[in-house]
Amino acid sequence: MQYALLIYSTEESTPEERRVVEAGVAPVLARPYVSSWARLHAPETATTVRQQQGETLLTDGPFVDTKEFLGGLILIEVDNLDVALAVAAELQALRPSSAIEVRPVRDEVPGGG
Amino acid sequence: MAVEGVFRDHWGRVLATLVGMFRDIELAEDVAQEAFAIAAERWPRDGEPANPTAWLITTARNRAIDQIRRQQVLAEKTRLIAHELTAHLEPTMDEPTTFRDERLELIFTCCHPALSREAQVALTLRTLGGLSTEEIALAFLTPFDTMSKRLTRAKHKIRDARIPFAVPEDHQLPDRLAAVLVIVYLVFNEGWSDGRVDLAAEAIRLGRALVELMPDESETLGLLALMLLNDARRDARVSEGVLVPLDEQDRSLWNEQQILEGRELLGRAVARQSAGTYVIQAAIADLHLQQPRDWHQIAALYGTLAKRTGSPVVELNRAVAIAELDGPDAGLALLDTLALDTYRYYHSTRAEFLRRAGRTADARAAYARALDLAETDHEHQFLTRRLEELP
Numbered sequence: 001m002q003y004a005l006l007i008y009s010t011e012e013s014t015p016e017e018r019r020v021v022e023a024g025v026a027p028v029l030a031r032p033y034v035s036s037w038a039r040l041h042a043p044e045t046a047t048t049v050r051q052q053q054g055e056t057l058l059t060d061g062p063f064v065d066t067k068e069f070l071g072g073l074i075l076i077e078v079d080n081l082d083v084a085l086a087v088a089a090e091l092q093a094l095r096p097s098s099a100i101e102v103r104p105v106r107d108e109v110p111g112g113g
Numbered sequence: 114m115a116v117e118g119v120f121r122d123h124w125g126r127v128l129a130t131l132v133g134m135f136r137d138i139e140l141a142e143d144v145a146q147e148a149f150a151i152a153a154e155r156w157p158r159d160g161e162p163a164n165p166t167a168w169l170i171t172t173a174r175n176r177a178i179d180q181i182r183r184q185q186v187l188a189e190k191t192r193l194i195a196h197e198l199t200a201h202l203e204p205t206m207d208e209p210t211t212f213r214d215e216r217l218e219l220i221f222t223c224c225h226p227a228l229s230r231e232a233q234v235a236l237t238l239r240t241l242g243g244l245s246t247e248e249i250a251l252a253f254l255t256p257f258d259t260m261s262k263r264l265t266r267a268k269h270k271i272r273d274a275r276i277p278f279a280v281p282e283d284h285q286l287p288d289r290l291a292a293v294l295v296i297v298y299l300v301f302n303e304g305w306s307d308g309r310v311d312l313a314a315e316a317i318r319l320g321r322a323l324v325e326l327m328p329d330e331s332e333t334l335g336l337l338a339l340m341l342l343n344d345a346r347r348d349a350r351v352s353e354g355v356l357v358p359l360d361e362q363d364r365s366l367w368n369e370q371q372i373l374e375g376r377e378l379l380g381r382a383v384a385r386q387s388a389g390t391y392v393i394q395a396a397i398a399d400l401h402l403q404q405p406r407d408w409h410q411i412a413a414l415y416g417t418l419a420k421r422t423g424s425p426v427v428e429l430n431r432a433v434a435i436a437e438l439d440g441p442d443a444g445l446a447l448l449d450t451l452a453l454d455t456y457r458y459y460h461s462t463r464a465e466f467l468r469r470a471g472r473t474a475d476a477r478a479a480y481a482r483a484l485d486l487a488e489t490d491h492e493h494q495f496l497t498r499r500l501e502e503l504p
Contacts, residue, residue: 080277104274
């Protein structure tokens with residue numbers, strides 16, 4: 001069963017915090033149950049694409065402009081939610097102000113007939 | 114559909130085994146209901162089978178396999194249902210003499226911390242208690258649609274997020290068991306403060322199942338003891354629509370049998386070394402049943418409990434014992450340290466102390482505040498009467 005761990009932050013980390021987080025995250029990412037991962041640049045670098053009156057509209061910044069922003073995501077393949085939550089808790093502990101949303105990943109192919 | 118009478122005893126067992134087989138609560142409920150309906154038609158005519166639980170499980174399982182087969186085309190396309198499940202499951206009436214009792218797995222699934230408290234309560238009552246969605250909605254004064262959606266969402270989350278159907282591992286067990294006990298006790302208290310659906314009886318039924326499944330857990334024993342001892346006074350608690358304080362209750366209305374059973378369970382719980390919060394509460398409930406009441410012991414146990422839980426409500430109860438021992442002013446002094454301004458019993462207790470201390474005007478104001486916050490007619494009647502009795 002695949003789960004997406006969506007890692008949210010509320011503030012930019014200091015270099016010292018980043019060092020601690022990175023040192024903790026690296027060995028987790030190397031584990032066999034990690035299928036893939038992505039670290040995202042700051043939300044200010046985002047461009048959002050939507051439509052207004054039939055025209056494509058680009059806006060500068062993230063889709064939802066809140067204090068919390070998506071900092072990265074990790075896909076893991078584990079047996080059940082308890083295992084996924086344990087991995088999330090381990091990562092969350094690296095940065096107390098973060099929050100990790102755990103979402104099960106659908107395994108059907110879109111429009112797979 | 115509500116599960117009636119004798120069927121109620123089988124429901125939780127049957128459903129748990131089916132969820133264990135198919136890992137889908139909706140499907141399990143569906144086919145269990147069909148099996149119960151068939152039983153309701155056949156058993157009175159043909160007699161009850163030798164092993165009713167196994168008969169119900171086998172019948173429901175065969176229905177489930179039929180259903181899965183019918184959806185096979187869809188299943189193959191969407192890979193929703195694992196093929197190996199149907200590959201080795203053939204409909205059959207070769208009744209195995211026993212199916213493993215998986216109610217414990219089911220209750221831990223229903224009380225999983227990834228589900229909201231409301232969902233945990235509703236799901237536990239539905240799956241283990243066999244209450245219908247209507248009954249649960251009525252019990253919690255929630256619109257039927259809201260309750261129905263809540264249950265469906267929870268079942269889907271269990272399936273889609275794969276919440277495990279398992280008894281937690283040792284290192285998680287204490288926390289997870291505590292979460293289960295909270296739900297059972299919450300159901301009990303919901304049933305106690307009002308008499309809508311018999312939730313107290315439902316909670317006791319769940320408590321009995323837990324004791325049967327985990328006979329060595331002292332907190333499980335403690336919780337059942339606590340519920341039995343409190344529930345034993347149920348018939349004496351209200352007279353002609355008015356709440357009756359414990360000391361004025363007609364003791365002949367107390368359920369002696371239940372008190373004995375509660376004490377026996379409490380004895381078993383205390384015999385294990387660590388007394389948890391439910392065991393302490395049960396011990397206090399027991400002390401309250403004895404005449405004259407041993408306020409020293411009661412105050413001491415509330416003190417232990419307060420330290421353990423940090424709960425101001427426990428401190429409020431301790432204040433009652435302190436007031437009995439050292440007078441109303443001592444009780445009031447303790448009350449003044451508690452931040453419970455929106456809690457109705459805080460004000461009714463305070464009013465009582467003020468009355469005893471002869472501070473009538475203050476007592477009147479406190480009773481009025483308690484009346485504003487009163488939630489049931491019984492409380493209302495009781496407080497109004499107290500207010501009228503003031504000099």
